[in-house]
Amino acid sequence: MTDTTPAAAPTTATFTTRSPATGDPVAEHPVHGPEEVSRAIARARAAQSGWAALPASRRRDHLLRWKKAIATELDTVARTIAEETGKPAGDAALEVVLTLEHLSWAARNAGRVLRRRKAGTGLFTVHQRASLVHRPLGVIGVIGPWNYPLYTPMGSIGYALAAGNAVVFKPSELTPGTGVLLAGLFDAAVPAYAGLLTTVTGAASTGDTLARSGVDKLAFTGSPGTARKVMGVCAETLTPFLAECGGKDAVIVTADADLDAAADAIVWGALSNAGQTCAGVERVYAVREIHAQLCERVVERAGALRTGPEAGAAYGPMTLPGQVGIVERHVAGAVAGGARALLGGPESVRAPYVAPVVLTGVPEDAAAMTEETFGPVVAINAVADVDEAVALANASRYALGAAVFCRKGRAGAAIAARLRAGAVSVNSVLGFAAVPALPFGGSQDSGFGRIHGEEGLRSFTSVQSTTVQRFTPPIALTSFGVPAATRERAVRLARALHRRR
Structure with a gap:
């Protein structure tokens, strides 16, 4: 007898996101494995060829339609961010606004930044017309973080798309809904290029699969430890890698600074x-x-700030449950090492919330000064002068951002120039993050490579150099037919010219 029972449909593994504040379920998402990621890459490649062939002005128009769609659905996007991260609705809305600013800049400036440019030639290449052009790489893989699940990855996604690439995006497993919504809005706004931006969901295994999938570059945001692992995977195939790995940002406050302005900025930052x-x-x-x-x-x-589940709280819970223990360890270790808690202390940690903690006199070798705390804790140490402040600020393994508060902006800029940080604000904090034209990124444990600005657009391209011979040169040095005497005269001429200053 033949068994006519229909075969059971294959089941797709799923995972559940939960509210950081309550632990209640938010949504279920599929765990995408090698087959799903491979299909996403294939769809992206198919869409990218036509996308790259478009004039920059057409790509700009498509991206601005996507921007308009995100702005139209701002409340929905912000609500999704707030649900997944626990941050207040106002903070989530501000994140969307900053994202729109960056997407707008990338769309409007890619054509200018990446267009073909002439290059100068020399004495012996005057017969050549030289130029260079930035070409899209192909398919970019983006692995995003959970703390700013829209703004941060858009620094790679928006700029990569504007440069003519396709993108496969793997958001954090804590915030997949934001990534799914982002790709859905793109498909709705730009239906002719469905698949150009695809979101795949899952945890570390999905990110590992994306790194091994044959993408033409991988942009990663996360911890230095995870970056090293992902970079190791990319190294196996020489896949280019861009890493933004966090910071231990310092603020320098001089004797003549506006202390009220400095304090206000420090608390917010x-x-x-x-x-x-x-x-x-x-x-x-x-x-x-x-x-x-x-x-x-x-x-x-x-x-004066309140945190907790009540409406009007200044900030929300810790999004990553494991981060609470790190914050507690840093605060307790600092106090045990001789630091004074001017506000709060170990008792401020009431998971999933952490009340503000202000420390002073923290030993420079304490974890609270050397490791990324990533919580509502700030250490304010006294220094003898600006020279000591600069030396201590630069002593960190991280070199991402910094700020200087000084009465005169010119003096503050001079101090900023002495800092190793990749971005510095004078008389504000995080001022650079809101300026789309400025590149963002760091060095050492803060990673390498740049997003945002012209450097961010170029990060997702390869440079092609081209020469076109305009006329036959009087002395063809790249020929075996050049007489020895002619070659010797050319060498003597070059030597005489380059001996001059």
């Missing part, structure tokens, strides 16, 4: 998004004569 900001403020170095006054102002402002 350290505590917004529950301190879960890669370029947030974690260390402050204030010259000794104003240190106590600055601490008093910071404590006053931070102490």
Whole structure:
């Protein structure tokens, strides 16, 4: 007898996202494996060839339609971000606004930045017309973070698309809904290029699969430890890699700084998004004569902030449950090492929330000063002078962002120039993050490569150099038929010219 029972449909593994505040389920998403990622790459390649062939002006128009769709659905996008991260609705809406600014800049400027440019020639190449052009790489893989699940990955996604690439995006397993929504809005706004931006969901295994999938470049945001592992995978196939790995950002406050402005900025930079900001403020170095006054102002402002599930809270819960333990370890270790808690302390940790913590006198070798805390904690240490502040700020393994507060902007800019950080704000914090034309990225444990700005657009291209011979040269040095005497005269002429200053 033949068995006519229909075969059971294959089941796709799923995972559940949960509210960081309550632990309640938010949504279920599929765990995409090698087959699904491979299909996404294939669809992306098919769509990318036509996308790259478009004039830059047409790509701009398509991306601006996508931008309009995101702006139209701003409330929906912000609500998804808030549900997945736990951040207040206002903070989530601000994240969308900043994202729109960057997408708009990338769309409008890609044609200008990446167009073919003439290059100069030399004495012996005057017969050549030289030029260079930035060409799209193909398919870009993007692995995004959970703390800013829209703004941060868009620094790669939007700029890569504007440069003529396709993108396969793997959002954090904590915030997959934001990535799914982003790709869905693209397909709705630009239906002719469906598949150009695809979101695949899952945890580390999905990210590993994407890194091995044959993408033409991988842009990663996350911890230095994870970056090293992903980079190792990319190294097997020489896949280019861009890494943004967080920071331990320092603020320098000089004796003549506006202390009220500095305190206000420090509190926001350290505590917004529950301190879960890669370029947030974690260390402050204030010259000794104003240190106590600055601490008093910071404590006053931070102490007035409320956190918790109630409406109107200044910031939300820790999004990543395991981060609570790191924050607690850093605060307890600092206090045990001799630091004073001016506000809060180990008791401020009440998972999933952490109340503001302000420390001073923290030993420079304490974990709270050397490791990324990624929580609502700020250490304010006194220094003898600006030279000591610069030396301590530069002593970190991280080199992402920094800030300087100084009465005169020119003097502040001079201090900024001495810092190793990839981006510095004078008399504000994170000012660079809101300027789309400025590249963003760091060095050492903060990673390498740049997103945003012209450098960000070029990061997702390869450079092709071209020469076109305009006329037959009088001396063809690239020929075996050149007489020896002619070659010798050319050498003598070059030697005489280059001996001159």
